[in-house]
Amino acid sequence: MSDQLLSLTGLTKAYPGVVANDDVTFAIGKGEVHALLGENGAGKSTLVKMIYGLVKPDSGSMTLNDQPYHPQEPRQARASGVAMVFQHFSLFDAMSVAENIALGMERPPAPRDLAHQIREVSQTYGLPLDPHKTVGGLSAGERQRVEIIRCLLQNPKLLIMDEPTSVLTPQEVEILFKTLRQLKSEGTSILYISHKLDEIRALCDTATILRLGKKVDTCTPAEKSARELAEMMVGTSFASPQRQDRDLGQVLLSVSGLSVAATDAFGTALRDISFDIRAGEILGIGGVAGNGQDELLTALSGETRAPTGMIKIKGQDIGQWGPNARREVGLLCAPEERLGHAAAPNLSLTENAMMTGAARRGLVSGGLLNWSKARDFAQEIIASFDVRTPGSQNAARSLSGGNLQKFVIGREVLQNPDVLVVNQPTWGVDAAAAAAIRQALLDLANQGAAVIVISQDLDELIEISDRFGALNEGRIEKFVPMAGLSIDEIGLMMGGAGTDV
Amino acid sequence: MIRLEKRKQTSRFWTYVTPILAVVLTMIFGGVLFAILGKDPVLAIKTIFWDPVFGEFAFYYRPEVLKKAAPLILIAIGLSYGFKAGIWNIGAEGQYIIGAICAAGVALAFYPMEGRWFIFPLMIVAGVLGGMIWAMVPALLRVYFKTNEILVSLMLVYVADVLIKAFSIGLMRNPDGHGFPGSRNLNDYSSAANLELIAGTGLHWGVIAAMGVVVASYAILARHQFGFHVRLTGESPRAAGFAGVNANRLIMVCFLISGGLAGVAGMFEVSGPAAQILGSFPSAYGFTAIIVAFLGRLNPIGILLAGLLLALTYVGGGAAETAMNIPSATIQIFQGMLLFVLLSVDVLTNYRLRWAAKAGGV
Numbered sequence: 001m002s003d004q005l006l007s008l009t010g011l012t013k014a015y016p017g018v019v020a021n022d023d024v025t026f027a028i029g030k031g032e033v034h035a036l037l038g039e040n041g042a043g044k045s046t047l048v049k050m051i052y053g054l055v056k057p058d059s060g061s062m063t064l065n066d067q068p069y070h071p072q073e074p075r076q077a078r079a080s081g082v083a084m085v086f087q088h089f090s091l092f093d094a095m096s097v098a099e100n101i102a103l104g105m106e107r108p109p110a111p112r113d114l115a116h117q118i119r120e121v122s123q124t125y126g127l128p129l130d131p132h133k134t135v136g137g138l139s140a141g142e143r144q145r146v147e148i149i150r151c152l153l154q155n156p157k158l159l160i161m162d163e164p165t166s167v168l169t170p171q172e173v174e175i176l177f178k179t180l181r182q183l184k185s186e187g188t189s190i191l192y193i194s195h196k197l198d199e200i201r202a203l204c205d206t207a208t209i210l211r212l213g214k215k216v217d218t219c220t221p222a223e224k225s226a227r228e229l230a231e232m233m234v235g236t237s238f239a240s241p242q243r244q245d246r247d248l249g250q251v252l253l254s255v256s257g258l259s260v261a262a263t264d265a266f267g268t269a270l271r272d273i274s275f276d277i278r279a280g281e282i283l284g285i286g287g288v289a290g291n292g293q294d295e296l297l298t299a300l301s302g303e304t305r306a307p308t309g310m311i312k313i314k315g316q317d318i319g320q321w322g323p324n325a326r327r328e329v330g331l332l333c334a335p336e337e338r339l340g341h342a343a344a345p346n347l348s349l350t351e352n353a354m355m356t357g358a359a360r361r362g363l364v365s366g367g368l369l370n371w372s373k374a375r376d377f378a379q380e381i382i383a384s385f386d387v388r389t390p391g392s393q394n395a396a397r398s399l400s401g402g403n404l405q406k407f408v409i410g411r412e413v414l415q416n417p418d419v420l421v422v423n424q425p426t427w428g429v430d431a432a433a434a435a436a437i438r439q440a441l442l443d444l445a446n447q448g449a450a451v452i453v454i455s456q457d458l459d460e461l462i463e464i465s466d467r468f469g470a471l472n473e474g475r476i477e478k479f480v481p482m483a484g485l486s487i488d489e490i491g492l493m494m495g496g497a498g499t500d501v
Numbered sequence: 502m503i504r505l506e507k508r509k510q511t512s513r514f515w516t517y518v519t520p521i522l523a524v525v526l527t528m529i530f531g532g533v534l535f536a537i538l539g540k541d542p543v544l545a546i547k548t549i550f551w552d553p554v555f556g557e558f559a560f561y562y563r564p565e566v567l568k569k570a571a572p573l574i575l576i577a578i579g580l581s582y583g584f585k586a587g588i589w590n591i592g593a594e595g596q597y598i599i600g601a602i603c604a605a606g607v608a609l610a611f612y613p614m615e616g617r618w619f620i621f622p623l624m625i626v627a628g629v630l631g632g633m634i635w636a637m638v639p640a641l642l643r644v645y646f647k648t649n650e651i652l653v654s655l656m657l658v659y660v661a662d663v664l665i666k667a668f669s670i671g672l673m674r675n676p677d678g679h680g681f682p683g684s685r686n687l688n689d690y691s692s693a694a695n696l697e698l699i700a701g702t703g704l705h706w707g708v709i710a711a712m713g714v715v716v717a718s719y720a721i722l723a724r725h726q727f728g729f730h731v732r733l734t735g736e737s738p739r740a741a742g743f744a745g746v747n748a749n750r751l752i753m754v755c756f757l758i759s760g761g762l763a764g765v766a767g768m769f770e771v772s773g774p775a776a777q778i779l780g781s782f783p784s785a786y787g788f789t790a791i792i793v794a795f796l797g798r799l800n801p802i803g804i805l806l807a808g809l810l811l812a813l814t815y816v817g818g819g820a821a822e823t824a825m826n827i828p829s830a831t832i833q834i835f836q837g838m839l840l841f842v843l844l845s846v847d848v849l850t851n852y853r854l855r856w857a858a859k860a861g862g863v
Contacts, residue, residue: 323745324745340737340739341737342743344737345736345737351729351732355733355744358726367725368724368725369725394510395511
């Protein structure tokens with residue numbers, strides 16, 4: 001018997017128009033934490049779906065413990081000892097933890113035994129979880145524990161984790177890593193999918209890097225610098241954003257005691273948020289998803305109105321103004337959801353340029369639209385932000401995530417905002433595009449604009465922001481200078497969900 | 502096995518081809534239907550679609566097609582705004598009826614005073630306002646109470662239907678009509694009559710209005726901010742909100758436009774081809790216009806063509822009824838089938854068909 005658990009040989013999977021995986025060969029050793037590293041669209045998901053039996057390869061073969069392995073469906077994969085924690089959880093809010101876990105098992109034990117087993121596993125691996133709690137009331141980190149415990153109850157030989165840390169606070173990440181290391185020491189192999197280089201260097205023994213469906217290299221991440229890994233992943237070298245020292249100017253946007261009720265049942269109410277932001281300043285707002293990020297953006301963009309006196313731009317009360325009136329005084333926004341909020345999927349880039357550029361770029365006069373000017377504006381965005389598309393007549397949804405995000409950010413930046421608010425500006429964007437977007441935000445601040453960056457990516461906030469605050473259940477307790485702030489302090493500010501261990 | 506695969510972009514080619522494909526398929530299915538009824542399918546299709554325009558009696562049928570197309574186009578253009586924005590006014594028939602009642606009310610109030618220069622325009626205004634008021638009911642209920650505009654607008658059709666029956670035997674009954682139901686004949690009242698402007702052409706003010714609305718609507722959708730906001734709302738309501746579109750105001754404006762145009766269509770009909778308020782006045786134009794709007798791809802030029810085609814099915818259907826003894830309900834089946842087939846083949850605009858041995862997971 002070899003010391004390899006799973007080996008993949010020449011796995012290829014093509015979809016119409018794109019080869020998702022092209023002749024991918026590597027092996028995962030027993031008790032090894034193996035990273036699968038790649039940009040969005042590099043083929044990581046397709047590859048793990050093949051291992052988990054969700055997708056069948058066009059060609060190539062797999063062996064598990066030296067036996068041929070061709071899972072026809074996930075159930076077969078689970079029976080062979082392969083378990084997977086997905087990025088998006090599949091849990092029922094209205095049911096308890098134990099009920100949710102029972103639903104995912106082939107032959108669930110009696111409820112009382114199951115609850116006992118859940119307690120046992122959660123204690124063994126340091127994952128505190130009450131089996132009788134309703135899932136709806138759990139934090140993202142706790143939900144992930146439900147998924148992990150569901151997998152662990154099946155004693156997997158290989159645990160696949162797809163971008164597990166994207167929803168966690170730093171403290172929760174530490175707990176997760178501790179669990180994974182413990183699993184590793186017990187001989188469980190882990191296939192860890194991520195694009196966060198520091199995590200991979202800290203946790204993983206081996207890394208396989210995918211680019212455009214092909215394997216680039218298998219290496220030991222601890223021996224490489226984050227920069228080398230990034231360049232292997234992207235294929236080219238790219239400039240890291242450069243920050244300059246900036247002098248802060250006058251207060252441009254002043255938010256005082258902003259409280260807005262949630263617009264729907266699943267929304268978060270904003271509570272008593274106050275800050276001032278000056279010209280040339282970048283304000284970073286962190287926090288775990290679902291703590292009011294979207295609500296804060298729409299309150300600033302004017303999609304939801306705020307009571308009078310709470311939002312002032314250059315001293316002018318704009319709380320009751322709509323989006324276009326706010327644009328005219330220089331407050332621009334770029335929401336998180338690219339398709340369907342920041343841009344209309346089926347409309348062309350020209351039409352999407354018209355969407356928010358109408359007033360400030362003079363694309364409308366007397367209610368009449370000037371399409372040739374809008375086309376010029378769209379082409380200007382495409383050219384200055386290196387948006388890869390055949391032309392401005394193409395539909396927004398035909399662009400890749402990174403390109404559309406560059407378009408969306410570029411559309412606002414090129415309107416010379418006084419205040420720009422962006423939510424998750426580089427979410428799901430490849431490293432090169434993310435660097436370009438961050439650079440654009442820094443440049444904008446250098447030119448004297450105030451920039452508010454709402455993001456769940458702490459590295460991003462640390463890289464570009466001057467001051468930091470964290471959203472927690474719709475509140476921001478305080479803003480502190482970013483310089484000198486430790487990851488632990490940031491985690492505590494984020495509400496410390498999961499630190500009650 | 503056939504598999505559907507989403508296109509990256511909406512296919513321009515199929516956007517224009519599917520309506521034609523739908524018409525052809527409907528003719529084939531219709532032919533099968535006629536064959537089952539024991540009629541010669543080719544002759545039936547020819548009688549309905551060919552003879553009214555190119556046959557021996559085309560001089561009689563062509564003006565009829567135009568007269569029937571005018572209200573269909575007017576109403577369908579109005580509906581197209583809401584439909585584009587995802588606002589479903591299904592009750593154009595009711596707005597059409599109320600427009601007719603209001604316009605006839607103005608005419609009858611002034612009867613027998615002479616003064617076409619102000620009575621006829623006033624009737625137009627009354628028709629528009631009548632339709633708008635009827636359309637505002639579902640619009641306001643939707644905006645302020647989040648009711649479903651489909652249900653409310655549809656229900657109001659039946660209220661309007663009862664109202665016109667009541668008016669025809671009550672308030673508006675012709676005092677010189679020997680007790681028969683129905684109002685005075687407006688074609689006989691020169692200040693209110695909407696007659697052919699050039700005899701034998703079918704061209705009345707409603708036709709001119711329909712053509713004007715087609716042109717204006719084309720300009721608004723292509724060039725005006727309102728048209729853009731309508732499309733944006735239909736494509737993505739959240740993106741529209743982000744772009745500064747006030748969703749509630751848009752709902753009301755779309756209902757006002759569709760109600761106003763349906764109302765004015767009722768005005769031209771009651772003062773022209775129908776000639777009077779009568780229980781049998783409702784002719785389902787308001788429902789057929791929904792088919793016209795979709796068959797015309799919610800595009801003004803498309804609606805113009807679709808309106809003419811659907812008018813042809815009315816006229817040709819009538820001809821087939823007399824000439825070939827085909828039941829009159831057949832033509833309604835035909836129209837329904839057309840919408841059904843159109844919506845089915847519409848899949849092709851956003852998806853492509855793939856023949857695959859077996860679909861893998863995605």
